[in-house]
Amino acid sequence: xxxxxxxxxxxxxxxxxxxxxxxxxxxxxxxxxxxxxxxxxxxxxxxxxxxxxxxxxxxxxxxxxxxxxxxxxxxxxxxxxxxxxxxxxxxxxxxxxxxxxxxxxxxxxxxxxxxxxxxxxxxxxxxxxxxxxxxxxxxxxxxxxxxxxxxxxxxxxxxxxxxxxxxxxxxxxxxxxxxxxxxxxxxxxxxxxxxxxxxxxxxxxxxxxxxxxxxxxxxxxxxxxxxxxxxxxxxxxxxxxxxxxxxxxxxxxxxxxxxxxxxxxxxxxxxxxxxxxxxxxxxxxxxxxxxxxxxxxxxxxxxxxxxxxxxxxxxxxxxxxxxxxxxxxxxxxxxxxxxxxxxxxxxxxxxxxxxxxxxxxxxxxxxxxxxxxxxxxxxxxxxxxxxxxxxxxxxxxxxxxxxxxxx
Numbered sequence: 001x002x003x004x005x006x007x008x009x010x011x012x013x014x015x016x017x018x019x020x021x022x023x024x025x026x027x028x029x030x031x032x033x034x035x036x037x038x039x040x041x042x043x044x045x046x047x048x049x050x051x052x053x054x055x056x057x058x059x060x061x062x063x064x065x066x067x068x069x070x071x072x073x074x075x076x077x078x079x080x081x082x083x084x085x086x087x088x089x090x091x092x093x094x095x096x097x098x099x100x101x102x103x104x105x106x107x108x109x110x111x112x113x114x115x116x117x118x119x120x121x122x123x124x125x126x127x128x129x130x131x132x133x134x135x136x137x138x139x140x141x142x143x144x145x146x147x148x149x150x151x152x153x154x155x156x157x158x159x160x161x162x163x164x165x166x167x168x169x170x171x172x173x174x175x176x177x178x179x180x181x182x183x184x185x186x187x188x189x190x191x192x193x194x195x196x197x198x199x200x201x202x203x204x205x206x207x208x209x210x211x212x213x214x215x216x217x218x219x220x221x222x223x224x225x226x227x228x229x230x231x232x233x234x235x236x237x238x239x240x241x242x243x244x245x246x247x248x249x250x251x252x253x254x255x256x257x258x259x260x261x262x263x264x265x266x267x268x269x270x271x272x273x274x275x276x277x278x279x280x281x282x283x284x285x286x287x288x289x290x291x292x293x294x295x296x297x298x299x300x301x302x303x304x305x306x307x308x309x310x311x312x313x314x315x316x317x318x319x320x321x322x323x324x325x326x327x328x329x330x331x332x333x334x335x336x337x338x339x340x341x342x343x344x345x346x347x348x349x350x351x352x353x354x355x356x357x358x359x360x361x362x363x364x365x366x367x368x369x370x371x372x373x374x375x376x377x378x379x380x381x382x383x384x385x386x387x388x389x390x391x392x393x394x395x396x397x398x399x400x401x402x403x404x405x406x407x
Contacts, residue, residue, distance in 0.1 A: 001022065001023040001024065001226045001227075001402065002023060002024045002025075002026070002223075002224070002225045002226050002227075003016075003019055003023045003024070003025045003026075003225060003226065003227045003228070003229065003398070004025075004026055004027075004028060004218070004220040004223075004225040004227070004228045004229070005019075005025060005026070005027045005028070005228075005229045005231065006027075006028050006210050006212070006220070006228065006229065006230045006231060006232050007027075007028075007029060007035065007230070007231035007232040007372070008027050008028075008029035008032075008033040008034065008035065008200070008205055009034065009035030009036065009037065009231060009232075009372070009387065010034075010035065010037060010199070010384055010387040010388050010391065011231040011371050011372045011375075011387045011388070011390045011391040011394075012027055012029075012229070012231040012372075012391065013027070013033075013196070013199035013200060013203065013391065014063070014199065014387070014388045014390075014391025014392055014395070015229050015231065015371060015391040015392070015394050015395045016203050016229075017199055017203070017391075018391070018392055018395035018396070019229075019395050019398060019399075020202065020203065022399065022402075022404045023226075023227075025203065025204065026204050026206060026220075026223075026225075027203055027204065027205045027206065028205075028206050028208055028210045028220060028221070029205055029206070029207055029208075030207070030208060030209040030210070033196060033200060033205060034192075034193070034196040036049050036254075036344055036347060037049075037051060037192050037195070037196060037384065038193075038196070039191055039192070039193040039196075040258065040340065043294075044190070044191070044292060044293050044294075045190065045191035045193040046191060046258065046284070046293070046297060047191065047192055047193075048256065048258065048340075048342040049254060049256050049299075049301075049342060049344065049347075050256070050282045050284065050299045050301060051187075051192055051384065052185040052186060052187050052287070053185065053186045053187070053384060053385070054174060054185060054186070054385075055075075055184065055186070056174065056385075057186075057383065057384065057385035058385070059377075059385045059386075059388045059389040059392070060384050060385040060388055061073075063195070063199075063388055064188070064195065067195065067198040067199070068198075069188060069194055069195060069198060072188045072189045072190065072194060073186055073187075073188060073189075074186065074187055074188075074189050074288075075184055075185070075186045076184070076185065076186075076187070076287055076288075077181050077182045077183065077184050078092075078182050078183055078184075078185060078268075078269035078270065078286065078287050079092040079181075079182045079183075079267060079268040079269055079270075079286070080092055080182060080183050080268065080269065080270045080271075080272075081266070081268040081270070081271045081272070082100075082102075082147075082271065082272050083271050083272065083273045083274065083276075083281070083329070084102050084274075086328040086329055086330075088265070088266045088268055088271050088281075088329065089102075090266075090267070090268050092181060092182035092183070092268075093181055093182070102146060103143065103146065103147065104142075107139070107140065107142070107143045107147075110138075110139060110143065111143070111147070114138070114139075114172070115172055115173075118169045118170075118172040118173040119173045121169055121173075123166040123167075123169050123170045123380050124166060124356060125166075126164065126165040126166045126169060127164055127165075127166045127353065127354060127355060127356045127380075128164075128353050128354055129164065129165040129166075129353060130161065130162065130163070130164070130165065130353050131152065131160075131163045131164060131165045131167065131168040132144075132148075132149075132152065132160065132161055132163070133165075134165040134168075135148050135168075150272065150273075150274030150275070150279075151272055151274075151279070152168075153279075154272070154273070154274070154278075154279025154280070154302070154303065155252075155279060155303050156252065156303065156350060157252075157303065157304065157305065157308065158305075159250065159252070159305070159350050159352070162350070162352045162353065163350065163351060163352060163353070164351050164352060164353040164354070164355055164380065165353070166351070166355075166356075166379075166380040167351035167355075167380045167381055169380075170380045170381055171381055174381070182269075183270075185287070187287065187288060189288065189292070190292060192384075206221075208221060212228065212230075212240065217367070218367055218368060225367075226367060226402075227367045227368070227369065227398055227402070228367065228368050228369065229369045229370075229371060229394055229395075229398070230368070230369065230370045230371075230372075231370075231371050231372040231390075231391070232372070233251060233345075233346035233372075233373065234246060234249050234360070234370075234374055235251065235306075235346060236346075237370075244364040244365055244368070244370075245364075246360060246364070246370075247357065247358045248358075249349050249350075249358050249374055250305070250349070250350040250352065251305070251306060251345075251346040251347070251348065251349055251350065252303050252304065252305055252347060252348050252349075252350050253303065253304045253305055253306050253308065253311040253343065253344060253345050253346065253347055254301070254302075254303060254304075254342075254343065254344040254347035254348075255301075255302045255303070255304055255310055255311060255318060255341070255342075255343055256299055256300070256301050256302070256341070256342045256343075256344075257278070257299065257300040257318070257319070257322045257339055257340070257341050257342075258297065258298075258299055258339070258340045258342065259297070259298045259299075259300065259336055259337075259338070259339045259340075260295040260296065260297060260298075260336070260337035260338050260339075261295075261296040261298055261331065261335055261336060261337065262296070262335045262336075262337060263296065263335060264283055264285065264286065264296045264298075265281060265283060265298065265329050265330075265331060266283070266286075266329075267286060268281075268283065268286065269282065269283055269286045269287050270282050271283075276325040276328070277302060277310070277321045277322055277324075277325050278300040278301055278302040278322055278325065279301060279302055279303065280299075280300075280301045281298065281299070281300060281301075281329070282298065282299040282300075282301060283296070283297075283298050283299075284297040284298065284299065285297050285298075295337060300322050300326065302322075303347075305350075306345050306346065311343060311345070315341040315343075318341050319339055319341055322339075322341075323336065323339070346373075348373060348381075348382050349373055349374055349382070351379075351380050351381065355379065355380070356379065358374070359374060359375065359376050359379060360374045360375060362375070362393065362394045362397040363397055363401065369394050369397065369398060370394075371390040371391060371393070371394035372387065372390055373387070375390035375393070375394070376390075377389035377390045377393065378390060
């Protein structure tokens with residue numbers, strides 16, 4: 001049996017790893033192996049787009065253990081904060097939250113209650129509810145405008161009004177694993193490239209764009225296959241998406257700058273930023289040791305859409321824009337050792353209200369399967385954990401369909 005896997009991201013690699021003992025598997029990847037988890041090599045490895053994991057990422061933790069990478073896994077408690085008029089406030093400890101001057105005590109109490117309640121709610125029940133409408137009913141306009149709206153607009157831009165309350169509830173619950181000194185997150189010491197390398201071992205990967213045709217069997221780039229597993233973004237399916245009856249899914253794009261600075265900006269790992277061209281400052285070397293890299297590494301993260309003005313800008317233009325906005329935090333151009341700009345055209349679905357109805361099934365036609373960011377494990381927010389689980393589950397579906405489940 002021959003199976004083609006389109007896309008060498010986490011989902012495609014996981015599916016191929018699960019299927020290779022039952023079939024001849026070929027992976028087709030037009031860009032870089034690892035997808036959004038690909039890394040820059042600069043005497044060390046660092047992800048092009050920031051990544052970390054949570055204690056609740058059970059699938060990812062199982063894969064790390066299975067691939068004998070558990071000794072590399074480290075957990076750290078990091079500071080998170082909010083930027084207001086160029087000043088970064090850590091909101092990591094109870095005292096810091098209580099003394100934060102730009103929210104009232106009542107607003108802070110309401111936020112604390114909201115965070116606790118979010119952990120217990122069933123997200124699916126709020127899929128048809130718009131996040132901003134739900135927040136407006138629950139919180140004061142001041143809290144909405146000063147706290148939630150900057151984050152929603154930084155993440156979703158003009159689509160913020162359409163985002164499902166289910167997404168927001170899940171986001172709050174996942175990111176509320178707080179200790180007394182901050183949020184606990186995990187990382188593979190020296191980089192997630194180790195995970196990609198382990199997943200890729202023994203797999204045949206062809207670096208090429210794909211032309212998929214339907215004959216008596218599925219044909220990819222002139223070769224017939226018994227089954228195709230498509231793990232790339234849905235828009236890259238082209239006309240096949242309509243033929244399969246898939247609903248249109250809007251995507252957001254990621255624009256991320258990775259910088260080396262002479263000095264760190266603050267001691268906060270993750271800072272939400274309002275009214276800037278980037279929505280977050282992520283200081284990687286406030287998380288992992290400076291000694292692993294020999295320089296201060298910082299991400300400036302922003303989101304757009306494939307049609308958005310930011311994504312369409314050239315790298316030099318984005319660099320100038322980001323560096324200009326970074327000056328409000330006291331960082332002048334002369335303090336930047338180097339900067340690299342990375343873009344991802346389809347980095348995540350936009351989780352609009354009603355997104356549950358758009359989730360793609362694994363089998364969409366005889367012998368054709370779809371898995372990845374639009375699969376159920378990545379609802380209501382995509383993650384490394386969800387992508388790995390989607391890869392495993394689509395492989396299990398194929399095994400059942402072709403009679404390999406008891407092999």
